[in-house]
Amino acid sequence: MLAMALTLTLLAPGAIRADHVSLRLGTDVWAPYEFVDGDQVSGLATEIVTQVLNDMDTGVTSIFVYPWARAVRLAEAGDIDVLYSGQFIADRQRFLWYPDTPLVESRWVVAVRAADRERFPFRTWEDLKRGRVGVVRGYRYGDGFDRFLKNNIAPQVANENQQNLVMLKNHRVDYVVCDLLNCRYLLDALGLSDKIHIYAETPIALTQYYAMFSRKTVSEDFVRRFDDHLGAFRETPAYDDLIARFVDAQVASLGGSGGGALEPEMNARGRLAAPAYGRLRSPNPSPYPPGHGP
Numbered sequence: 001m002l003a004m005a006l007t008l009t010l011l012a013p014g015a016i017r018a019d020h021v022s023l024r025l026g027t028d029v030w031a032p033y034e035f036v037d038g039d040q041v042s043g044l045a046t047e048i049v050t051q052v053l054n055d056m057d058t059g060v061t062s063i064f065v066y067p068w069a070r071a072v073r074l075a076e077a078g079d080i081d082v083l084y085s086g087q088f089i090a091d092r093q094r095f096l097w098y099p100d101t102p103l104v105e106s107r108w109v110v111a112v113r114a115a116d117r118e119r120f121p122f123r124t125w126e127d128l129k130r131g132r133v134g135v136v137r138g139y140r141y142g143d144g145f146d147r148f149l150k151n152n153i154a155p156q157v158a159n160e161n162q163q164n165l166v167m168l169k170n171h172r173v174d175y176v177v178c179d180l181l182n183c184r185y186l187l188d189a190l191g192l193s194d195k196i197h198i199y200a201e202t203p204i205a206l207t208q209y210y211a212m213f214s215r216k217t218v219s220e221d222f223v224r225r226f227d228d229h230l231g232a233f234r235e236t237p238a239y240d241d242l243i244a245r246f247v248d249a250q251v252a253s254l255g256g257s258g259g260g261a262l263e264p265e266m267n268a269r270g271r272l273a274a275p276a277y278g279r280l281r282s283p284n285p286s287p288y289p290p291g292h293g294p
Contacts, residue, residue, distance in 0.1 A: 022059035023218075025049065026080035028068040029160070031185045032246040033085050033104070033209065036065060044246035045085035048103045049211050051238070052229045067159060069138025078216030085209035089140050095215055099227035101234065102208035104243075108141050110204060111176045111183055113168060114197040120174050122199040125152075131174025132156055134164040141177060142205035162186050169195060177204060181247060 027034040027041065034043035041063040050060060064071070064080055075083035076095035083096070085103050092098075110128070112120045120131050125148050133155045140146055149155055156173050158164045164176045165186055176183075180200060187193045211230075213223050233239055 022061045023081040024061050025063045025082045026071045045103050055229050075214045078214045081217045084211040097213040097223040101227050101231045102210050105208050107180050107203035108205045109180045110199045111196050134173035134176040
């Protein structure tokens with residue numbers, strides 16, 4: 001995919017590095033978290049990040065859309081200031097600041113052809129040795145599962161999840177590792193919801209997605225203030241409204257064909273509750289939190 005820069009607020013470049021009056025944001029296309037809608041970058045994570053920056057009186061110069069691996073490199077080099085949305089990866093802390101508070105919680109899951117569920121079951125990570133596994137270039141699925149892939153699987157690597165799901169439909173791979181909501185969104189868009197089954201009940205890993213900040217251009221104090229504002233925003237009805245717009249409709253449909261049974265627990269504010277994820281059965285879980293290693 002060609003990189004796109006969607007300019008929202010144009011300020012002098014010096015303002016970016018001097019006092020964070022305005023920042024350059026980078027992301028990829030990963031609906032419903034971030035995607036291009038006409039001439040705008042939209043999505044759940046996009047709206048959370050821009051709302052928090054607005055609350056901090058910090059503008060957005062541009063939102064750049066890149067393949068994920070390239071976006072990470074650009075943030076590490078300081079060519080963009082903020083990168084979203086990604087997991088906590090310990091070795092990226094050398095180049096990127098992480099707030100304590102995630103933008104949103106989710107889970108990594110496995111998808112197979114619905115007609116091949118008996119041939120390619122998924123109860124534990126070991127089941128993935130039965131077939132060809134599709135993953136996305138540059139994605140990290142949590143340190144424990146990444147180590148399992150490296151030591152046990154020679155995965156087929158695609159540039160994006162949509163390509164993986166098409167390869168699954170065409171019998172070029174047998175398992176696809178994907179984010180639950182992103183996978184469901186793509187299957188609906190591709191008209192494959194009745195052809196592909198998601199093992200939603202046995203996630204590979206439970207995860208949280210963050211905004212990350214380049215250490216070369218953003219101060220630690222700014223990241224702390226962002227974290228404070230994000231934590232406060234997550235307790236507001238406005239945050240719940242975003243969840244309702246981008247997530248609840250998909251969650252409600254996950255029990256249908258191709259999605260697998262899922263009855264998520266909602267908290268008192270109607271938000272998808274993170275503790276509900278913690279009670280899901282995750283096969284062969286790492287002893288460390290998702291995305292964290294020793």
